Amino acid sequence: MKFQILNANFPKTDEGRVYHMEVKRGEVANRIITVGDSSRAKMFSKWLDKDTPVFYLESQRGFTTLTGKYHGVPISIVGIGMGISMMDFFIREVRSIVDGQLAIIRFGSCGSIGTPNIGNMIIPSGAFAITRNYNYFSDDEDETRTNDEKPYNFTNVFYADPVLCKQIEKQLLKNSFDEKEIFTGLNATCDSFYSSQGRYDENFRDSNTDIFKTITATYPNTVSLEMETFMLYHLASTSTLAPLKHSNKVLDKGNSIKAAATMMVFVDRFSNEFISPENVQYLQEIAGKAVLDALIETELSEVHPENEGCVWNKKFTS
Template sequence: MKFQILNANFPKTEEGRVYHMEVKRGEVANRIITVGDTNRAKMFIQWLDKDTPVFYLESQRGFTTVTGKYHGVPISIVGIGMGLSMMDFFIREVRSTVDGQLAIIRFGSCGTIGAPKVGNMIIPSGAFAITRNYNYFSNGEDETSLNGEKPYNFTKAFYADPMLCKQIEKQLLNSFDEKEIFTGLNATCDSFYSSQGRQDENFRDCNSDIFKTITATYPNTVSLEMESFMLYHLASSSTSAPLKNSNRVSDKGNSIKAAATMMVFADRFRNEFISPEKVQEVQVIAGLAVLDALVETELSEVHPESEECVW
């Protein structure tokens, strides 16, 4: 650990750096693209305005934060790694260091169990979570024995900001055919393997019929990945935006607008995986579309420009 932390409830340093992302007020903008892969985060640097400094920070806990301006609008790109917990760290720590409303777009990759093909784009209107039911596996019992317990738990669905989804779609349509863009529900899974129905002979996962269960529970499911549910869930659980230097909150409602778009990397029905060349091609055109969608997004209140801001 590099810094002395002052507060055990919401750990921050004396200058206000949060514990895992290591950023402080003025280092993250209100408009944020979050990605899993650090190289995808770095890709965005080439498109940021050249006449504004670009802030870059890699934290000891695997978060990469890039902040600059795009077409004159402050923007951050945050690489968070993978999984529900990393999304939770990111949303909460960013929320605590930025004044005003936040607009967050996750730009990720996913698998599909629907009509989309590798290289297509998904804009999930909502997301539910699938988590392993640890109790089910406790006694080495088989699937039929444990008082009706099921091996996987399904949550309710939480929804994206519809306007932000529309803006992403509008921008993607500049480079993709409409037949290559899909919406529907996304399943955010707590594993790339078991809860995404991958067969692994080294573990007892009881997941052979999980695709059937998914489509029976949520028939319009198109994608499987590992973070969007937490983004949508926390955005819809967020309280009103905090005002600078005050305990008061601004207008009523959630302080976070959230949406996601994912490139299809794995087609689970046809058992196909995207090529590295296709990833490069799709990542560039979709990345630019996400940037354009984000800077168009209206926010009711943004972080005031001051000397503390890196942009």
């Protein structure tokens, strides 16, 4: 797609398409499931209503957007790839083109570092980020590196929407999961699949042999490791009321984004055992449906206007 950018501060084309996702107003719904794998996004779209055409757009920068209706409610499923940066692109660009409140659930995979076993589901109540401290690895012995420098930095915890988390848990229990298979706690969102998640790589100086001990000492309630949830929770917590018009009332505080996440445990990081493909398929089928059901139960104060330009209002032509 060729872009004619109008303003470099927040790049959009002359028809309002955002720079990385390439979507515009009316192509993304207020209720969104975000996944990493584009094939998972396509798989989830099979549950969307059959009487409504499913909008599909694959951007040049790795984003896959599918929008339709689920039990009559507009829903988008967005594949974003991996990492904090991709989550940041996604949330900011979607926020800029969708009017009203957003409800976003991340559905993905994670590693466990506590009680959860492979095949269990985690609903993180909060998340913190672990980032590599680049100064620690500097070869310079000047004032840029202090004696108490640590190889990895830890942020504060940012929290999910508790009501949305409860809705996910309720739907997981309705969709064949046992209470013993569902865990809450904190998620560690890492800036690398390797170094900040404690994986050993002899090709680099990573200084990460004690990182699990550091995690549990800093945040004892940590149960999972992955690469996206912190940015979702952080941006939801810092979102403003700017996108909400509130014609009947004025709110002086709050957020325009409700966020939650649920992840399938793919690997036990203490034993490094990995999940089987058959188990992944089973979990995706059961838990994916539960997330859709949780989304349509979510109450939003305002939603994108139902006008003819919205893709979820299109009809099949004979």
